[in-house]
Amino acid sequence: MTRRIIVSGTLPIHCKSGTTGTFAPAHSSVAASILHGAEEKDRKNTVFMGVPVPIYMNKFSEVQDSGFVFHPVHAPIHPRSLVFSKHISKTCHATLGLSAIYPDDLDEPYKEYVRFNQIFCREVQKVYEPGDTVVVMGKHLLLLPALLRAEVPGVEIVMLFLAPFPSHEIFSCVPHNESVLVSMLSSDRLELCAEEYVRNFIDAAFFLLNAQHKIISEEALSRLRKERSKKQDTEKEKQPGSKTESKKRQAFAMALLPADDGIGLDPLAGGVSQYGRKRMIGNEPDLSFLDPSPPDVVARAEVLEEYLQETMLESEALTKKKGKKQLHVLYAKNLRCLVCCATPSTPREFIEGIKETEEYKETFSRMQKQKDARKIVLLIESTRELAAPILNMQAVSFYLESKKTEVDFVRCIVYGESSGTSGSELSGLAEQIAMRHPERLYTVMFPNAYTYYALLSLADACLACAPSDALSLVLNEYVECNPFGIPIVPFSSGIEFPDVVYTLNCPYFIAERMYQALETPKTERRNREVICSTREWLNDLKSIPQPQKKLALPETGDSSARLEQSSAQSENAAGNCTVLNKETSDKLKQAYNAAASRMVILDYDGTLTEIVPNPADAKPTPEILELLRKLSDSPKTKVLIVTGRGKELAEEWFGSLNVEIYAEHGAYHRENGKWSAVPCDVSWIPDAVKVITEYVGYTPGSHLEVKNTCVVFHCGEHGKWCASALQKIIGGRARVVSGRNIIEVRPLNVDKGVSVLREYSEDAFTICAGDDLTDEDMFMVLQEYDNVHSICVGDRATFASLRISSPSELRTLLSELE
The missing domain is CATH 3.40.50.2000 (Glycogen Phosphorylase B;)
Known part of the structure; x- marks a missing residue:
């Protein structure tokens, strides 16, 4: 049975007197809440790691009897004394003081911080077993995910960031901020405590690392979740009134x-x-504001009353709209991470x-x-x-x-x-x-x-x-x-x-x-509706992508090749998937040829054809057109072209073929020779054009392309600052995506993944190929289906299960399909 390794700055153990440590109260830390909320049968599979002595507490030689495993980490410095942690805290808690001002000599405290995290990394490796989930908490261990990922690539990491995450303007002032962000993104799942902090983190990752992100739909999120056992469901349904229970x-x-x-x-x-x-000794409080004796007390009271009247009129505006919980996927530096808001929980x-x-x-x-x-x-x-x-x-x-x-x-x-x-x-x-x-x-x-x-x-x-x-x-x-x-x-x-x-x-x-x-009047409030039990929350932590899969030959003459989990490789590491060599290609072709129903989903630029400096020169060659015609002529095969190109160009290039087309990432759909539009908000286009036009003026070799629903900045490798400006100005109204040599702005509710789900059939053996971040939308929504074989063209972080090096190799593979 897999275990949870709960890693926090200190163990959830208190010792106020004597030498026996007792469990800290459930409300004293998230680790303590987990301790009190875990099921009894899970105790032996739960390991708590941390410095053994909380500050202001006595040392203990033994721990209260339980089934939990406690692994003390003996570090030369207490986490509360880490200078770098204190400055992180100042950044996160704006009310504590100088949130964006740091001493010049913070490099040494940072090195101390790194050593502290390295000690924890070595201790985790001592107890880690394949299949364990490592849950990292607290601002003292922000570098631990990256250190663990380097030593144990296949480890499953969940990180809980318990402090407020500041705006990217403030976080960008933190020394070594990129290292901190990269480490946080090295976890499989990152939970923050409010939707505002999720947005702040996404912005910081975008501006500092050029990280791209996508919101996963409710349907895709449910597929990412691992099903709970029937036993857990049964226990949840037990009547609370039962005497035995x-x-x-x-x-x-x-x-x-x-x-x-x-x-x-x-x-x-x-x-x-x-x-x-x-009696209080020293530090006598100033209670003069309560003293009725000063002569100006009446005037002060009138001023106060006027202030309260004006302020209270606006008090009804102090509300926060709590929307549906959203799960974001972030990509940066060959990493991928699911980011979401933590659900309030209690034991x-x-x-x-x-x-x-x-x-x-x-x-x-x-x-x-x-x-x-x-x-x-x-x-x-x-x-x-x-x-x-x-x-x-x-x-x-x-x-x-x-x-x-x-x-x-x-x-x-x-x-x-x-x-x-x-x-x-x-x-x-x-x-x-x-x-x-x-x-x-x-x-x-x-x-x-x-x-x-x-x-x-x-x-x-x-x-x-x-x-x-x-x-x-x-x-x-x-x-x-x-x-x-x-x-x-x-x-x-x-x-x-x-x-x-x-x-x-x-x-x-x-x-x-x-x-x-x-x-x-006293009425029942709805707050309890958004609270879940700690057990439910712990189960939801498993809502991370399933391990990548590898091809296997059908055991019998079955028409579909199933994708099996690979335990020998570090599948959870972003960008790690099976490379299509001769053996795996033969397996794929054998399964495809035997299937009674088939679907081929293809991106165009960078997938079927090589990327060229001038996008207008990427017109399909006779070889590509013949390849698509051959695939679509088979009555068992449905071919789908999903491209970012405009519908006019897509019609010119592929209109003569018996294929379905989604243009502009799904904003337009061509079926049976007729085009239809997907409703979407494009009111942001003039603002995007204005921003990009300014950057075109001083970016040599760049140009602006305006489509019906998208705006594209063709900029080579020089689009970072334009992307940042676009995110600031229209980030909430449209999606800013950094593709290969381009920055693209497109509607929020339109992407290739949504388009593919409209066409996908579980009965069809499916091959889906793409090359850049826009194609990850397809890979994500299809990854949980066993009869889908997604192919990433090139070497980068991906949700695809297979990888091929170049468009020419993909064309060769497709040409050999029968």
């Missing part, structure tokens, strides 16, 4: 809890926790198990009685002292001063150390508010699982992330536990739920939005 969930959850799970507190019983009454089965225990039910019942009719707002804190915790705490101060409502606040420090220390400004502010408003603000540090999930289930609203957070595992768990709860998050964060209250980074605005949200 309930006991199993309880046992599963209890096995993951540490023996001494936090502090058992009744946070709603009155006052603050035992930590809340400590659902673990949470259900906790909530079915008697300990939880007792805790929940007691806290529910204490809550009574009061409304509770939960403020979640971790190790972050800056930004959101301070703003949220200031918002609590303003709310308690200005709003006369029965709302209490619970400050819950869920993990980490620094934010809860008595000497911090944040704790000082909380102490002052608690003293100023007795029994209205409670502080709970490191609650046990029963208290924590009871708080999530009871809280009417929850503030759980910072302005620059890409995701919040606590917020995911809140949505899972409390379908009626109101998540309140900064608009600048990457959090995208259908029913959340967005705020601006201003305490007064946060307080006003809280008030509005709490005054609205």
Whole structure:
């Protein structure tokens, strides 16, 4: 059985006292969420790798008993101390400071960063077995995919980028940015935390690496997914009310809890926790904005009221449209990678198990009685002292001063150390508010699982992330536990739920939005609809291209040659496919000749004919026309020409043949001698013409070609800057593609893949050939069909299963088909 190797900066193990490490809370890291969410039967096939001691924690000599495998990585430096990682963090989290300013001597920290990744690479190789999936997480290991790909070409790599990905203008300022991007693209699948960050990554890859991309349709995405086993489907359908299943969930959850799970507190019983009454030492907070004594308090209040009135009028605009999840395929430097937005997930089965225990039910019942009719707002804190915790705490101060409502606040420090220390400004502010408003603000540090999930289930609203957070595992768990709860998050964060209250980074605005949200009638929210269980998410990580295939002779006289997986080669490496030599060519011809129904799909330029400096000189030769005529004359064979050429030229060159034609990448279709057009938006053409015309003026030997639905810049090897300009100006309205010696702009909903799917028949033995990136659209949509044999002409990254070196060799192969 294949395994998952979960690689993160640190192991999901905590050790607050003693020498025994216990599982970190599910909300403390994605690795910990995976640990709590993995199925029990998968534990022995899950390996966690990382530095064994999280910062501020004790060393441990043994780990809590479980079926998981923990592989410690002993590095000379802790990941939190990596200088290059810190600068990556500054780039990603714009609110943390100088996001685009770097010291001149960052080369040495980068070398240290490389060495850190090399150590992890060697450790992964020690435990890796063929067929394993390596899941890489965190900003500390961005170079690991490229290092692993070089050492183990066939390894299956999934990378999770957990921080916000900045715009390409900011990311381009990162030293060694190309190396970082190339490594990220060396993974088979890359997940980012929001659609905005996916777009930013695609733009950065395009501008810095000239990476090309395509959006895969829902149909193609479903074919890329590996089917789950019937057993998994059966388990998913089991009724939650079953006593046997309930006991199993309880046992599963209890096995993951540490023996001494936090502090058992009744946070709603009155006052603050035992930590809340400590006097603050130093760093006294500035609470002058709450002091009613200054003479200008009335004027200040009027100004504030006017500000809030103007701002709140526009608050309804703070919404994010969550579209369908899209999967993008990126190509760059002989690499291909699937890029998408990660689905919010939570260890659902673990949470259900906790909530079915008697300990939880007792805790929940007691806290529910204490809550009574009061409304509770939960403020979640971790190790972050800056930004959101301070703003949220200031918002609590303003709310308690200005709003006369029965709302209490619970400050819950869920993990980490620094934010809860008595000497911090944040704790000082909380102490002052608690003293100023007795029994209205409670502080709970490191609650046990029963208290924590009871708080999530009871809280009417929850503030759980910072302005620059890409995701919040606590917020995911809140949505899972409390379908009626109101998540309140900064608009600048990457959090995208259908029913959340967005705020601006201003305490007064946060307080006003809280008030509005709490005054609205309590209704069930749709947020839980977009949350999946960690198990489902782990299964979806297998949504990567199936391994490339190799030809095999039919075992009997079967009419189709099946494509079998090759385990001896590194099939998942981009650009690696079977080279058509005499043996494989003979197999292909034998299967084709024996087939009762056949289809031949061909690109023209660079595939049937060689690329020439002047595209007008690429007129088909008598040899090519005779070859196409011979193929199409067979009643068993359907020939399809799919070209980027205009329909007028396609008609002139191929109109006399018995072939179907798709021109301008599928914008026009010729069948039975008649042309039809595919509806598409071409309003962007004047802008594209304007941009390209400017670049033609100072690019020797270049020229502009305007078709009915496409605009082409024939530029040789000098089109990078024009492509960047086109992407900036019309990137959202049209698709910019860098082909061989050209930059082409074409409609978003038109490509060769869409055209081929209209014609494809599963009964037909199919040969599909092309030479450049525009032909990858065909290879991608056809790759999962066993009777399709796609051929890439030339040497580059491809989804094709076969490769041939030149158009002349392809013509020779086609001429020998009967």
